[in-house]
Amino acid sequence: MKRTAVILVLLAACVLLSGCWSSSPIEDLNMIVGVALDSADETEVEAIFEREGGDYPKRKKISCTYQFVIPQGAGGTPKGAPPSKNFNNMTETGDSIFEAVREFSLRTNRPPIGHHLKIVVIGEELARSTNISELIDFYARDNDLRPSVLLMISGGKARDVLSNSLPGQIPSFVLEDIFNNVDRNSRIWEPLSIAKVVGLLHGKKSFLMQNVIISGKEYKFAGAGVIRGKTGKYIGFLDESELEGMVWVTGKGKGGVLKTYDPDRDKLLTYEINSMSSKIKAKVEGDDISFVVNIKSSGRYAEVFASGGKKLDKAWVEKDEKTLQKQIEKLAQSTVDKMQHELHVDVAGFGNSLHIQYPSVWRKVKEDWDETFSEIPVTYEVKLDLENYGASGITAE
Amino acid sequence: MVWKTIAGLFPSWSMLFQGFIIFIVPVALTRTMTWIGAKEGKVSTRGLRAEGTKGGGVPSAAGSGGNVQKSNPAPRKIKEGGDSVSVADHVSASMTYTGQFQEDLQKFKEMSADMADVNVRELRIGALQIKAALLFVDGLTDKDGMDRNILKPLMNAMRPFEGMTTAPEANVLKNIIIHQVILVSEIEFTANPLMSLQKVLFGSAVLLVEGMTEVFVMGTPKGRTRIGEEPVSEALLRGPRIGFTETLSDNTAMLRRNGQNTELAMISFTVGKRIQKEMVLTYIKDIANEELVEEVKRRIRTIDIDDVKESGYVEQLIEDNYLSPFQQIQNTERPDRVMAALLEGRVAILLDGTPFALIMPVTFAMLLQSPEDYYDRWIAGSLLRVLRFLAATISLFGPALYISFLSFHPGLIPTKLVISIINSRQGVPFPSLIEALIMEVSIEILREAGLRLPKPIGPAMGIVGGLIIGQAAVEAGIVSPILVIVVAVTAISSFSMPMYSAGITLRMLRFVAMFFAATFGLYGVILFFLLLSSHLIKLKSFGVPYLSMAAPYRIRDWKDFIIRMPLQFMKRRPELLKPKEPRR
Amino acid sequence: MNAEVKDRITTTQATIMMVNYILAAGILTLPRTVVQASGTPDVWISVILGGILSMLTGAVIVRLNQRFPGQTFFQYSRRIIGKPLGVLLGMVIAGYFLCIASYEIRSVQEVTVFFLLEGTPSWAFAFAFIWTALYLCRGGINAVSRMCRLIVPITWTVFAIVCLLSLKVFDINNLRPVLGEGLGPVWKGVKPTSLTFTAGEALFFLIAFMDKPKKAMRVLVVGTCIPTFFYVAAVVLTIGAFSVDGVVTRTWPFLDLIRSFEVDYLIFERFESLLLVIWIMQIFCTFCIAFYGAALGMSQILNKKFHNCLFALLPVVYVISEIIPSINALFAFGTGIGNWAIVLFGCMPLPLLIIARLRRIGP
Known part of the structure; x- marks a missing residue:
């Protein structure tokens, strides 16, 4: 009964205070969609600003490049006209990422908001010298930014990754969407969101970050950067084929291609992956730890050049399966080799398996796991099923 | 150190002031409401209101606060066989007419005591002035024909009784009346008052004659009366095409x-x-x-x-x-x-x-039900009901959510949608509240205008208003196209209410919701929902809680809330009404 | 004694009130607090244990209440231990309810102002919330319980949806190995659940309103099991997504869980709005129940009219919620309330029950 009156008062309050506290019109916001972090490297604009007095006390450590979306206007661009550039990058060099964001409020009338930030690209140089947890601290703490933001590493300058794209496209969105192609290609590492990375960094676990490289106007996902858990710094790089091996070891792929040559005839044999899975089994005998990686996959012939074979022939299929299994083993082996002997880290989850299977053993070795791991023998068991040969029953003649 | 902490915790003056405000405003409001209530109590004759025990349900007798189910046991045991049996209980003492005119008439009147539409017309038959009464239901019988074919011949019956000085034997009289007086084709006899009452209620006229233990049941149903056409305000696709009239x-x-x-x-x-x-x-x-x-x-x-x-x-x-x-x-x-x-x-x-x-x-849920839900098969009926609930929600919260998401929480909507909204809102000069108000008010005006216009012009008005003004407003850059969509969907949703007046309530509350949203964003919308729910929860209609369908005492009643269960399963009457006979 | 006690609620209503009372602010922080205390992924066992423990203490409270049918604790406590002590104890419990109410409103304010309404003054936020709650509470226990009933289908559905969606980022390996560290850390994780599972105290007055107080035990068991299930789901999912190391770094882990994924093919894409909506509703219910309990206790102890007590407590609950200076103080306040609850509702009812038995008070 008192409701009406309550409402009246509240209405009066609304009218008096209208346009209230937290509201800000959506069209006046400057949406950040991507961030690139590089080691300090001022742009020309900044250099001029600095000369003219636009300077403040700071240690020049990081160059933050923010990517904003440019609204296209209500009616859209006139039909037929080429789409104009729909994003805008701005760079600010300094030591605090937050200060850099707020510095943009001096450079543009529309306040930047981070709700829709999709991707943070970190330059290799910066990652080598700075702990990742320092770089993402702001992104993990801020209230606007979501923990779903993805992290990547770039072999070259991260800033360049964000400035290249085909007309009409926004680079950050393109980068984010490439991760969806994981069912097409097995050389993509799983997307690493802030939500995942805070746990890894806090637990001092080594991990991989998808790497992206650029050439001219185009970019490519290529390999992955390795971050050492102890230091949180970039220590090395798995190239594309090593990453493929890593995907096989961890079984995290959803599809893709496996190519090899028929050893007898030296003809191409390409296999399309339908499914893959892997299980890392730890074996502990006394103080000796060893691992068996159990890889399983099924798929079909995609492209076969070896002529003369009847694909229905069981022996033939089994031979091809063997060939492919060997190829997988080779890929996996080379990756693990690199981890153990070159990088001295475990990013494939061997430690995790040990932890789950032998918690007590794990407690003994976990302190120096990355080093311990380098000495541990790893064997592979690969099982591959060729289930199908597609619509064509014969091979190329 | 400890003291410092405690001193630091001491509330500041502004906080105390706020505490005072938070106290004084509702107190003042309550005082005002009490005052208004007292005023109303003086002028109104409404007096006491029904207060159900347990805060719900039909008001039950004082002191029965304990148990709901037991609070209204049927005073008399109702047997399975149905209605006639229970009526028979009433009149079991006198199953037949006695032939004593006054007594019989009294009996009949008692039986139809609470049926004001049962009429009794007393008359004297012909020359001998035999007492008789014609019983019929107003509106069901053809009065014209009855006057002409029953009353007139009976009263004018001189010839059949020629040479008689006293009333003849019942049998003779019956024959005379059938054979020579009454001009009605359909005649039956019954000695059972209950039966005769039934006949009366179904449209026959019953003639009660002194000295006869049977009554005449004459079929005099009315021909086509002026039956209302299909109601304009409640159109149905399936269902009887009939509506009440002014009579x-x-x-x-x-x-x-x-x-x-x-x-x-x-x-x-x-x-x-x-x-x-x-x-x-x-x-x-x-x-x-x-x-x-x-x-x-x-x-x-x-x-x-x-x-x-x-x-x-x-x-x-x-x-x-x-x-x-x-x-x-x-x-x-x-x-x-x-x-x-x-x-x-x-x-x-x-x-x-x-x-x-x-x-x-x-109850609130009943306002969202339409008879069609029951005429269609249950799956379709349930789907339509779900749809209507959705529509009610949209029509109440649509623009409010628009305002709160656009002005407060751009982070809670999908990125691509945000981009397209930003693009479409470039150059719109008003904040979203004003923008939404402009469109909502103008569409309300349109609707009101369309209602007043003569029928042929009405739809044209809708087209002009809806399409042209909306389009022009977007072109002129006053409002954004997204808002036009929101407003249109909201308006259409509010039309889908089966009860027009319920739709009006929602339309009105929508504006309140918009103000809440403009103050507190999504939080305001939630608060509005909670406030509305609080109000509805406390609201009662004749002792029945208004929201009792949504928050019932018994899960059973949910069968007919959002989902309409198949008729076979709906064996019980809604418990919240506390019917005397809960099973169908 | 009071007219309000004539209001009756059914067993189902009482159960749902109980569920709503337990499900509260804690769900957002629980994963962090238990993991901080124990440091293993097995904390879901701690949560289950916490639920069982609170059920046990609740059982004592139920027994105690059933000796005094139709009476709230505030009414019968003086019969057991004499007037001065009874009044004192009643005041402490009423104060406890008041603090719970303040704690809830402050938590909802912290989260909402941080994530939704940056810049809105806290007084405006709290005023709107408290007034709405006042409006509901004036309707008596029945109105409060119906509100709980009304929001239950909404919150449960939405909760189920967001939980299912969060499976997208769930990784079972983060929860393994089970009991790798043994039972020790699991026990350590039980204590922080006390604030979350402050359950029994609502029974101090709920049972008095029930139309069938005999079934109070059922209310307790069902009313504790359902929230335990929700809490376990929240803890398991959060740890599964963030891993033990990640959970401790998040202030509001469960909310961050929902924020850490986007679902492109569903119209919402991001679901924290839905979660915040049901969470605010849920806290509204908890707040109302606690506020109602405080006002009821005060009115029965001081023999004042219930509505006047509601009004009188408004500024108190507001000031308590606002004098908390920082978020750490808020969490400390929460822990304090939890400890208070352990003393009041874990340890106190048993002696009372024994005294009541010895003095042969009650039926």
């Missing part, structure tokens, strides 16, 4: 015809001080809760007004809470709807001079 007797007759049941009570009231009008309270005796009926009767007696022009007057004068934006009494033009409500155990009021009947009590 009370027609309407009661319609109900009788709809439900041929001897337990259908019709109690007549006269309302209005200067201009008296007849009003009929109808319910099914062995279903409706007695306390509910008593409460309705009591409230009707408190009506104190010069003239009751429309049933809307009655509605406003007997409803529980006149400050609430929600209607607490349902109005309808459809006899089938009234009948369905009566069978659920509710009561209805028909007023002379209006086709709108009032049904009470009502």
Whole structure:
């Protein structure tokens, strides 16, 4: 009964205070969609600003490049006209990422908001010298930014990754969407969101970050950067084929291609992956730890050049399966080799398996796991099923 | 150190001031409301309101606060066999007519005591002046034909009785009347008063003659009366194409015809001080809760007004809470709807001079139900009901959510949507609240204008308003296209309410929701929802909690809430009405 | 004694009130607090244990209440231990309810102002919330319980949806190995659940309103099991997504869980709005129940009219919620309330029950 009156008062309050506290019109916001972090490297604009007095006390450590979306206007661009550039990058060099964001409020009338930030690209140089947890601290703490933001590493300058794209496209969105192609290609590492990375960094676990490289106007996902858990710094790089091996070891792929040559005839044999899975089994005998990686996959012939074979022939299929299994083993082996002997880290989850299977053993070795791991023998068991040969029953003649 | 912490915790003056405000505002409000209530109590005759025990349910007798289910055991055991048996209990002492005219007539009158539409016309037959009475239901019988073919011959019957000085034997008299007097083709006899009452209620005329232990049942059903066409305000695709008319007797007759049941009570009231009008309270005796009926009767007696022009007057004068934006009494033009409500155990009021009947009590969910839900198969019915709930939600919260997401939480909507909204809002000069208000108000005006216009122009108006103004507003850059979509969807949603008046409530509240959203964003919308729910939870319609469907005591009642279960499963009447006979 | 006690609620209503009372602010922080205390992924066992423990203490409270049918604790405590002590104890419990109410409103304010309404003054936020709650509470226990009933289908559906969606980022390996560290850390995780599972105290007055007090035990068991299930789901999902190391770094882990994924093919894409909506509703219910309990206790102890007590407590609950200076103080306040609850409702009812038995008070 008192409701009406309550409402009246509240209405009066609304009218008096209208346009209230937290509201800000959506069209006046400057949406950040991507961030690139590089080691300090001022742009020309900044250099001029600095000369003219636009300077403040700071240690020049990081160059933050923010990517904003440019609204296209209500009616859209006139039909037929080429789409104009729909994003805008701005760079600010300094030591605090937050200060850099707020510095943009001096450079543009529309306040930047981070709700829709999709991707943070970190330059290799910066990652080598700075702990990742320092770089993402702001992104993990801020209230606007979501923990779903993805992290990547770039072999070259991260800033360049964000400035290249085909007309009409926004680079950050393109980068984010490439991760969806994981069912097409097995050389993509799983997307690493802030939500995942805070746990890894806090637990001092080594991990991989998808790497992206650029050439001219185009970019490519290529390999992955390795971050050492102890230091949180970039220590090395798995190239594309090593990453493929890593995907096989961890079984995290959803599809893709496996190519090899028929050893007898030296003809191409390409296999399309339908499914893959892997299980890392730890074996502990006394103080000796060893691992068996159990890889399983099924798929079909995609492209076969070896002529003369009847694909229905069981022996033939089994031979091809063997060939492919060997190829997988080779890929996996080379990756693990690199981890153990070159990088001295475990990013494939061997430690995790040990932890789950032998918690007590794990407690003994976990302190120096990355080093311990380098000495541990790893064997592979690969099982591959060729289930199908597609619509064509014969091979190329 | 400790003291410092404690001192640091001491609230600052501004906080104390805020604490004072938080206290004083509701107190002041309550005081005001009490004052208004006192004012109202002086001028109104409403007096005491029904207060259900347990905060819900139909008011039950004092002291029965303990147990709901047991609080209204049927006073008499009702046997399975149905209605006629229970009526038979009533009159079992006198199963037949005795032949004593006064006694028989009295018996009949008693039986039809609460059926004001049963008429008794006393007469004297022909030359011998034998006492007789013609019993019929107003509106169901063809009065013209009855006058011509029954009354006139009976009263003028001179020749058949020539040479008689005293009334002849019953048999002789019966033969004379059948063979020589009455000009009606369909005649039956019965000695059973109950049977005769049934016949009367179904449209026959019954002739009670002194000295005869049987009565004449004459088929004199009315031909086509002026039956209302399909109600404009409640159109249905499937269902009877009939609506109430302005004539009370027609309407009661319609109900009788709809439900041929001897337990259908019709109690007549006269309302209005200067201009008296007849009003009929109808319910099914062995279903409706007695306390509910008593409460309705009591409230009707408190009506104190010069003239009751429309049933809307009655509605406003007997409803529980006149400050609430929600209607607490349902109005309808459809006899089938009234009948369905009566069978659920509710009561209805028909007023002379209006086709709108009032049904009470009502709950919020009932306002979203349409008779069609039951006529269609249950899957379709349920889907439509879900759709209507969705529509109600949209029409209440649509623009409010638009405002809150756009002005407060751009982070909570999908990125691509944000980009397209930003693009579409470039150059819009107003904040989203003003923008939404402009469009909402103009669409309300359009709707009102379309209603007043003559029928052929109405749709054209809608097109002009909806399409052209909307398009022009977007082109002119005053509003964004997204908002036009929101407003249009909202408007259409509010049309999908089966009850027009419920739609109005939602339309009105939508504006309140918009202001809440403009103050607190999404939080404001939630608060508004909670406030609205709090209000609805406390609101009662004739002792029945308004939201009882959504927050029922018994899960069973949910069968007919959002999902309409197949008819086979709906064996129980809604428990919240506390019907006398819970099983169907 | 009071007119309000004539109001009756059914067993189902009481159960749902109980569920709503337990499900509260804690769900957002619980994963962090238990993991901080124990440091293993097995904390879901701690949560289950916490639920069982609170059920046990609740059982004592139920027994105690059933000796005094139709009476709230505030009414019968003086019969057991004499008037001065009874009044004192009643005041402490009423104060406890008041603090719970303040704690809830402050938590909802912290989260909402941080994530939804940056810049809105806290007084405006709190005023709107408290007034709405006041409006509901004036309707008596029945109105409060119906509100709980009304929001239950909404919150449960939405909760189920967001939980299912969060499986997208769930990784079972983060929860393994089970009991790798043994039972020790699991026990350590039980204590922080006390604030979350402050359950029994609502029974101090709920049972008095029940139409069938005999079934109070059922209310307790069902009313504790359902929230335990929800809490376990929240803890398991959060740890599964963030891993033990990640959970401790998040202030509001469960909310961050929902924020850490986007679902492109569903119209919402991001679901924290839905979660915040149901969470605010849920806290509204908890607040109302606690506020109602405080006002009821005060009115019965001081023999004042219930509505006046509601009004009188408004500024108190507001000031308590606002004098908390920082978020750490808020969490400390929460822990304090939890400890208070352990003493009041874990340890106190048993002696009372024994005294009542010895003195042969009650039926």
